[in-house]
Amino acid sequence: MSRTINVDYLARVEGEGAMYLEIEGDLVKDLQFSIFEPPRFFEAFMRGRHFTEAPDLTARICGICPIAYQMSAVAAMEDAIDVTVDGQLHELRRLIYCGEWIESHVLHVYMLHAPDFLGYQSAIHMAADHADIVKRGLRMKKVGNDVVALLGGREIHPINVKVGGFYRVPTRDELDAMTTDLEWAYEAAIETARWVAQFHFPDFERPYEFVSTVHPTQYPFMGSRIVSDQGIDISVEEWNDVFEELHVERSNALHARIKARGAYHVGPMARYSLNFDKLPAELQALGAELGIAHECRNPYKSIIVRSIEVALAYRLALDIIDRYEPPSSAAVPVTATAGEGHGVSEAPRGLLYHRYLIDAGGLITDAQITPPTAQNQLSIEEDLMAYVPGRTHLDDDTLQWQLEQAIRAYDPCISCATHFLDLTVRRS
Amino acid sequence: MRPKLAVLKFASCDGCQLSLLDAEDELLDIVGAIDVAYFPEASREYIDGPYDLTLIEGSVTTEHDRERLRKIRDDTAMLVSIGACATAGGVQALKNFGDVDEFVRVVYAEPDYISTLSTSTPINDHVKVDFELRGCPIDKYQLIELIAALLAGRKPNIPTYPVCVECKARGNPCVMVAHGTPCLGPITQAGCGAICPAYNRGCYGCFGPSESPNTDSLETWWQGLGVTDDEWIRTLRTFNAGAPTFVEASTRTETRR
Numbered sequence: 001m002s003r004t005i006n007v008d009y010l011a012r013v014e015g016e017g018a019m020y021l022e023i024e025g026d027l028v029k030d031l032q033f034s035i036f037e038p039p040r041f042f043e044a045f046m047r048g049r050h051f052t053e054a055p056d057l058t059a060r061i062c063g064i065c066p067i068a069y070q071m072s073a074v075a076a077m078e079d080a081i082d083v084t085v086d087g088q089l090h091e092l093r094r095l096i097y098c099g100e101w102i103e104s105h106v107l108h109v110y111m112l113h114a115p116d117f118l119g120y121q122s123a124i125h126m127a128a129d130h131a132d133i134v135k136r137g138l139r140m141k142k143v144g145n146d147v148v149a150l151l152g153g154r155e156i157h158p159i160n161v162k163v164g165g166f167y168r169v170p171t172r173d174e175l176d177a178m179t180t181d182l183e184w185a186y187e188a189a190i191e192t193a194r195w196v197a198q199f200h201f202p203d204f205e206r207p208y209e210f211v212s213t214v215h216p217t218q219y220p221f222m223g224s225r226i227v228s229d230q231g232i233d234i235s236v237e238e239w240n241d242v243f244e245e246l247h248v249e250r251s252n253a254l255h256a257r258i259k260a261r262g263a264y265h266v267g268p269m270a271r272y273s274l275n276f277d278k279l280p281a282e283l284q285a286l287g288a289e290l291g292i293a294h295e296c297r298n299p300y301k302s303i304i305v306r307s308i309e310v311a312l313a314y315r316l317a318l319d320i321i322d323r324y325e326p327p328s329s330a331a332v333p334v335t336a337t338a339g340e341g342h343g344v345s346e347a348p349r350g351l352l353y354h355r356y357l358i359d360a361g362g363l364i365t366d367a368q369i370t371p372p373t374a375q376n377q378l379s380i381e382e383d384l385m386a387y388v389p390g391r392t393h394l395d396d397d398t399l400q401w402q403l404e405q406a407i408r409a410y411d412p413c414i415s416c417a418t419h420f421l422d423l424t425v426r427r428s
Numbered sequence: 429m430r431p432k433l434a435v436l437k438f439a440s441c442d443g444c445q446l447s448l449l450d451a452e453d454e455l456l457d458i459v460g461a462i463d464v465a466y467f468p469e470a471s472r473e474y475i476d477g478p479y480d481l482t483l484i485e486g487s488v489t490t491e492h493d494r495e496r497l498r499k500i501r502d503d504t505a506m507l508v509s510i511g512a513c514a515t516a517g518g519v520q521a522l523k524n525f526g527d528v529d530e531f532v533r534v535v536y537a538e539p540d541y542i543s544t545l546s547t548s549t550p551i552n553d554h555v556k557v558d559f560e561l562r563g564c565p566i567d568k569y570q571l572i573e574l575i576a577a578l579l580a581g582r583k584p585n586i587p588t589y590p591v592c593v594e595c596k597a598r599g600n601p602c603v604m605v606a607h608g609t610p611c612l613g614p615i616t617q618a619g620c621g622a623i624c625p626a627y628n629r630g631c632y633g634c635f636g637p638s639e640s641p642n643t644d645s646l647e648t649w650w651q652g653l654g655v656t657d658d659e660w661i662r663t664l665r666t667f668n669a670g671a672p673t674f675v676e677a678s679t680r681t682e683t684r685r
Binding site for chain 1: 437438439440441442443444446447449450452453455456459464467468469470471472473489490493518519520522523526530531532534535544548564565620623624626627628629632634659662666667
């Protein structure tokens with residue numbers, strides 16, 4: 001018994017990827033998740049650039065999560081030159097990161113993932129029947145973009161982030177002007193979490209090794225250590241001791257793995273499961289109400305986790321604004337010193353690691369960037385391998401759509417991971 | 429019949445097509461006026477061409493993409509390239525100045541697996557383009573103006589004057605004159621709204637060269653502010669590194685040195 005399912009270009013993901021799936025009987029005979037978005041060679045042309053250019057240059061790796069690239073870059077550079085950015089400047093960095101989590105997660109929840117559960121080709125199609133819901137999503141997304149635009153100058157590739165802090169910091173009045181929208185959006189995010197929790201989810205859980213950054217007291221944006229639920233607990237400097245990136249033939253992205261064990265999982269489910277105790281009590285209760293107390297291992301349910309993280313981001317934004325006192329200076333001074341720096345932060349779709357070597361003149365001599373989707377590739381493949389057995393009675397269209405949906409659950413940023421999704425399922 | 433729109437990408441960061449989805453207040457009106465026939469970042473639906481309007485983000489970096497682009501051109505009435513990658517080759521055009529084999533070796537352990545052209549080039553190097561929208565990223569209001577104008581059959585109102593004009597309109601003090609901050613505004617095309625000077629920073633040229641820019645004069649200004657030749661060259665070689673004006677100016681300085 002053999003059948004073939006072909007999808008030439010997987011939609012509603014960022015970037016271009018391909019997938020080949022061959023099924024024999026009830027088993028997956030061959031599976032390849034390949035990324036053939038053309039390579040852009042960031043790590044090569046970063047060499048010879050000045051260390052202060054890293055946040056602007058690496059932002060261009062991803063138009064969806066530029067803040068993540070900017071934050072990991074500044075963290076790595078400040079580590080290299082031994083500068084600490086704390087106090088209100090650090091709080092403003094968390095605030096702009098809240099804005100990015102909101103715009104990226106709401107885009108994914110409403111426009112990329114929800115249409116799958118409701119049987120629509122896109123949010124545009126969904127809007128014909130659910131105009132109010134799509135409008136709510138757009139308004140929520142706009143509030144996130146407003147935060148990024150105020151702090152960063154614009155939504156995509158913000159211009160205001162630099163090594164040492166910012167070029168300009170906001171006034172109290174500018175931030176206060178956002179609180180009414182943020183308060184509305186917080187309630188809308190809780191309604192969103194309850195709305196998506198009613199979707200039908202395939203009964204599918206996986207024993208992932210979750211990896212996330214952690215912070216002593218906060219749900220992590222820019223964590224200080226990297227932990228897993230299977231015993232990893234390292235400083236950022238130890239990254240290359242524990243993780244490695246392999247180059248495989250089918251992909252223009254490097255596959256990251258834990259040296260000792262292989263696949264691991266980064267992103268909202270990993271953060272949520274490893275940092276549940278850092279959520280405000282109200283959101284812990286919301287998670288419990290929606291059936292994901294403490295952890296979530298069903299990738300299809302990541303849409304609930306994202307919605308809770310969106311609520312968290314609005315809450316944190318309000319708290320940061322409430323406590324804001326404009327710092328006396330927009331940035332701490334930076335001077336070049338030769339050294340190596342490591343930086344890590346939590347992009348909406350997962351942990352993003354940067355490492356740089358700079359020389360005494362401040363020029364970059366080596367760069368290493370490990371994006372979240374490169375880290376999740378093996379996990380995505382293992383999900384697809386595990387999902388098919390027991391479900392081969394499904395017709396081709398249904399199976400194909402559910403497999404696409406499993407990939408989309410990662411909110412994969414293929415542009416980040418270097419960059420094409422083309423799904424082929426062959427049954428033999 | 430509503431006009432058919434396609435939105436697609438080549439080598440890029442996805443940010444410029446995201447600008448359409450970031451038009452939160454206008455999106456439902458836009459998709460009410462046009463048929464989104466092919467837009468894989470936003471929809472699983474695939475309606476065959478021909479299309480009335482195709483927006484292309486990204487630059488050409490592979491032989492496969494060069495072929496794909498020719499087919500797209502044959503299948504659309506109007507083709508618009510959006511963003512610095514599509515109009516100037518993007519930040520990945522920095523490889524045009526380097527040794528690509530070495531670039532592949534730096535990033536990939538198995539260079540034989542990687543297929544890439546030695547250059548990153550804009551869309552209009554390969555096919556006829558009806559309009560180019562600048563920016564890294566593009567400005568969403570310029571995109572909305574462009575779509576509205578093209579569908580109405582009029583010329584889009586997209587200025588080609590420099591950022592300085594927008595800076596004056598915004599009421600920014602000149603960061604070069606007032607603060608001695610090097611700024612590319614005098615030779616960079618407007619469109620962003622002069623964001624950087626409004627945030628106490630010099631323009632870094634993400635909308636590419638303005639019409640008839642005097643790069644020599646600005647280079648002298650920058651020298652007066654203590655900017656080294658290396659810094660000047662690096663500033664011109666970022667997101668619009670492949671724009672002819674910036675290539676000529678940076679190469680001239682490099683040769684003189």
